[in-house]
Amino acid sequence: MKVTVERAELLKSLGHVHRVVERRNTIPILANVLVKADKGALSLKATDLDLEVTDTIAAEVTPGGSTTVPAHMFYDIVRKLPDGSQIVIEGSGDRAVLSIRAGRSRFTLQTLPESDFPDLAAGEMTHSFKLPAADLKRLIDKTQFAISTEETRYYLNGIYLHAAGAANAATLRAVATDGHRLAQCELPLPEGAAGMPGIIIPRKTVGEVQRLIDSGEGEIAIELSAGKIRFTIGPVVLTSKLIDGTFPDYGRVIxxxxxxxxxxxxxxxxxxxxxxxxxxxxxxxxxxxxxxxxxxxxxxxxxxxxxxxxxxxxxxxxxxxxxxxxxxxxxxxxxxxxxxxxxxxxxxxxxxxxxxxxxxxxxxxxxxxxxx
The missing domain is CATH 3.10.150.10 (DNA Polymerase III, subunit A, domain 2)
Known part of the structure; x- marks a missing residue:
């Protein structure tokens, strides 16, 4: 595998994926990011088994290949390389190392095989719809602060997203509460969301989505089932497990x-x-x-x-x-x-x-x- 890529593009892409990786991991492969090069594109994937983020950027690839390297170390190396530099990433299947070159700097990182990297298989998504980024950002911004941090009431550790209201005035509603305060925000139900299951999106997933839609521009594709949700934000695909629990009947406290x-x-x-x-x-x-x-x-x-x-x-x-x-x-x-x-x-x-x-x-x- 040999890949040539712009530092700014690689840094932005690593910024999207490396945050998912926990600093301390008992499973070594979860500390790594999957690097895959193929036909003019470099894709990076990271997971913590509950949340998976993939980003793809344009790159010069001759030839393709894949491996995994420590995520935070890879990010720190690219972050410290000079602005505007071209980065050359090389790896060979028979050696468990990946070399990174830019100008006079050269790094060699230990790798783990791609075959060890877990795949958060999404399964079949039952509902899909699109939302303007500004709308999704508003739903999150208005409710996120009220998410509970109390681990014993795990079903409150996220935003409850569901279809509400009568058929002629149906809305997509986001609700969060920690027992002391409650926040609710809604907007007209997008096409394709009718009949969707009520889902609880975990706090960490909410935070990652919020960071990815910082600009609030464009449209975001959302696919979901009773167990998983997937957000497609430009070239970034974020797949997450949902909280398996029942959100309380919040209507009684309003x-x-x-x-x-x-x-x-x-x-x-x-x-x-x-x-x-x-x-x-x-x-x-x-x-x-x-x-x-x-x-x-x-x-x-x-x-x-x-x-x-x-x-x-x-x-x-x-x-x-x-x-x-x-x-x-x-x-x-x-x-x-x-x-x-x-x-x-x-x-x-x-x-x-x-x-x-x-x-x-x-x-x-x-x-x-x-x-x-």
């Missing part, structure tokens, strides 16, 4: 009868929460909202360090209410509000609060209160 409406300038509110929470303890993080008439007073009391209060003008015409929230959770949700105005629908100090963007439809957030 309040529908919250009759007290607090309308507040999003930027002012976010800045005020951020300021008063400066004195909160790492453990407590509680911020108290006291609402009376057109006035909101935010306050934090920390017995160890002091207290803080700030007053805002708001639009509110129900009876006075005192309610407490985790300041970090409030800030996470405020960061998702795209418009200038946030609407908080409240019931009482012990019930969940519904938070929405007054100007942007399709997303809602639920936040459980704290005792203050």
């Amino acid at each position: 309040p529908v009868n919250n009759d007290k409406s607090l309308v507040v300038d999003k930027k002012d509110f976010e800045a005020a929460v951020d300021r008063v929470s400066t004195v909160s303890s790492e453990r407590g993080r509680a911020v108290k909202l006291s609402i009376t008439g057109g006035r909101l007073v935010l306050s934090v009391t920390n017995p160890d360090s002091g207290s803080a209060t700030e007053e805002l003008e708001v639009d509110y015409d129900s009876e006075p209410l005192d309610i407490g929230f985790n300041s970090r959770y409030l800030l996470d949700i405020a960061a998702q509000i795209e418009g200038e105005v946030a609407v908080l629908k409240l019931a009482d100090p012990g019930s969940p609060t519904l938070i929405q963007d007054r100007d942007a439809k399709g997303a809602l957030y639920v936040l459980m209160p704290m005792r203050v």
Whole structure:
């Protein structure tokens, strides 16, 4: 195998695949990336047995071949080579090494045979549809922050993607919750997604997809079954296992009868929460909202360090209410509000609060209160 390739192209491609590889592996082959050269193309593949990423770039190939090399070391070598350099990769079947040359630099890496490399066989995908990259990015951005990190409730460690709503107004809905807050975002159901199974996309997969669609341009092909999902983003193909579990009936926690409406300038509110929470303890993080008439007073009391209060003008015409929230959770949700105005629908100090963007439809957030 002999391949000549541009450094920038190879670095970009390795950047897509090497992140999947865990730094510590008990199975040696999983620390490697599969390098395959054939007919003017170089393909790179990495997997952790739950997630597999393949990327293909144009290259000068004479002759073709395949092998596997340590992923992170290969990436670091290419990253440190001079900008604009041409990289020559050579390997022969009878020797378990791969040589990498660029200018006066030469590296030799130990290889493992391609036959040892696992294939995350996708099996038959039952549904396929396409989404604009910007839409998929929005679904992920609006919900990802609420994914649980608690391993015991593994079925919450991802985004629940499913078809929702009546046939004439069907939507593709993404939901994430950690038990303290819930985020939901939806868009019109794309063609081909009708009847799809409700699936839970793991947190690591969500993060990789988010990085791959950073630009938010073009269309993304999505294929899925009850056990796997595959995203095709340009030349990159990402296949992942899904979380095998049942997502809870989240609809029960979304309040529908919250009759007290607090309308507040999003930027002012976010800045005020951020300021008063400066004195909160790492453990407590509680911020108290006291609402009376057109006035909101935010306050934090920390017995160890002091207290803080700030007053805002708001639009509110129900009876006075005192309610407490985790300041970090409030800030996470405020960061998702795209418009200038946030609407908080409240019931009482012990019930969940519904938070929405007054100007942007399709997303809602639920936040459980704290005792203050």
